Amino acid sequence: MTVKFISKAASKVNEERLLNLFLDLAKVNGPSGKEQLVADYLLEELPKLGFSVTFDEAYKKFNGEVGNLIAWHEGSDNSIPPLFFSTHMDTVLPTENLNPIIKNGIISSDGTTILGADDRAALASYIEGFRAVIESGIPHGPIEFILTVNEQAGLVGAKYLDYTIPKSKAGYIFDSSGDVGQVILQGPYSSRIWFTVHGNSAHIALNSEVGNNAFLIAAEGLLKMKLGEIDNETVANIGIIKGGELTSIIPGSVIFGGEVRSFSQEKLNRQLDHMKGIMEEVANKNNARLDVKIEEKYLGFNVSEDNKLVINVKEATKNINVSHYVTKTLGGADTNILNENGLTCITLGNGFQNIHTFNEYISIENLNNTGRLTASLIEQWYENHKQ
Structure with a gap:
C-alpha cells in the first residue's frame, strides 16, 4: 500500500x-x-x-x-x-x-x-x-x-x-x-583534564630506596575520585594512562587523562575541581609533583x-x-x-x-x-x- x-x-x-x-x-x-x-x-x-x-x-x-x-x-x-x-x-x-x-x-x-x-x-x-x-x-x-x-x-x-x-x-x-x-x-559542555605525576624513578634492585612510584600515587588518586555517572547531568571518565620505561624501573612519572561532560557548566567545573583537588592532595601526601592541564572541548x-x-x-x-x-x-x-x-x-x-x-x-x-x-x-x- x-x-x-x-x-x-x-x-x-x-x-x-x-x-x-x-x-x-x-x-x-x-x-x-x-x-x-x-x-x-x-x-x-x-x-x-x-x-x-x-x-x-x-x-x-x-x-x-x-x-x-x-x-x-x-x-x-x-x-x-x-x-x-x-x-x-x-x-x-x-x-x-x-x-x-x-x-x-x-x-x-x-x-x-x-x-x-x-x-x-x-x-x-x-x-x-x-x-x-x-x-x-x-x-x-x-x-x-x-x-x-x-x-x-x-x-x-x-x-x-x-x-x-x-x-x-x-x-x-x-x-x-x-x-x-x-x-x-x-x-553537553565538555572538557578534558590531564594529570602528570612526577615521583622519582629508581632501579628496583639497585637503589629502590630512592624510588617514588608515580603509578601508585596515581592509583591512590584515581581510587578516591568520583568517576562514572556523577549525577543525572554529569559524567566523568579517565580513559588514558601512559608511563613506565622498563619492568625493572620504578616509574618516576605517569600521565593520565580523562573527560568530564555535563549539561551544567557549574557542575562540569565542580567535577574538574574535585578531580584536581584529589590529585593535589595525594601528590602532596606522597612528596610528588603534579601538573594539571584542563582543555575545553566544546560548550553546551x-x-x-x-x-x-x-x-x-x-x-x-x-x-x-x-x-x-x-x-x-x-x-x-x-x-x-x-x-x-x-x-x-x-x-x-x-x-x-x-x-x-x-x-x-x-x-x-x-x-x-x-x-x-x-x-x-x-x-x-x-x-x-x-x-
Whole structure:
C-alpha cells in the first residue's frame, strides 16, 4: 500500500535512488583527515542540483587533505531566511573494500569494515531530499549545506570552520542513533583534564630506596575520585594512562587523562575541581609533583522548544507520518561547535546503530525517512515563513 504524505516534496523522494546514492557514498573511502575523495564526489554532484560549492582552509590546521565544504543554493524565493543542513564527510575508520549487505530491510557491511552510515546516511539523504524538493516544483528559500571534515577526531573541522563563509544562521544536523523523529534540543559542555605525576624513578634492585612510584600515587588518586555517572547531568571518565620505561624501573612519572561532560557548566567545573583537588592532595601526601592541564572541548547548547527550528521539525515530521519526541544527549556533535559560533541548530535522529564498529547498520526505513524529513523540513520552513 502506498503511503500518502502531506508533504508534497517528501512524496517525491525516490527510495531506490536514495539507497543507491547511500551505497555509492558509503563506498567512498574517507576516514578523518582523508576526505578528498568524498569532497570530489560532492563537488561533482552538488552543482548538478544548482549549488555553488566553496571549501575553506581548515585542513591546514591539522594537516588534512581538504577543508570543510559549504554549498549554497539561492532557492526560488530569497525572501525566506536561509536554512542549512550540516553533517560530516569523514568516517571513524576506512570503508575501503566495503561490501554492503541488505537483509530484512537492514543495511550493514559484511563484517570486515564499518558501514559508514555515520554519517553518509545524512549526506545521501540531504542530496535526495533536496532533489525531491526540486522535482516537486514547490517554492523554497535558500538552502545551504555545511559539510565538515575530521569530525570523528573531536569535531576538529567544525572548530576550524571559516565562519565568514556560511550565509545561513539556522539549521539541522542529522547525526544521532535515534530513529527519525528524535529531536535533540540540549547537548553537553565538555572538557578534558590531564594529570602528570612526577615521583622519582629508581632501579628496583639497585637503589629502590630512592624510588617514588608515580603509578601508585596515581592509583591512590584515581581510587578516591568520583568517576562514572556523577549525577543525572554529569559524567566523568579517565580513559588514558601512559608511563613506565622498563619492568625493572620504578616509574618516576605517569600521565593520565580523562573527560568530564555535563549539561551544567557549574557542575562540569565542580567535577574538574574535585578531580584536581584529589590529585593535589595525594601528590602532596606522597612528596610528588603534579601538573594539571584542563582543555575545553566544546560548550553546551540548549535550544528552546518555542524556537522556529523546533516548531518547524514538529510540523515536518507530522507531514511524513512520523512521530517526534524531544530529548537531550551527553554525546557531542558538530551541533555544539556550530551553536557556539552563532549558527543555531539542533541534532536530529537518523537511526544508525552500533556506530564505530563492524556491526554498524541502518534500516532502509530510517534512511528513507531521513530523506523525506529533509524534504519536508525545507517545504515547511517555507510555509512557516510565508504565513
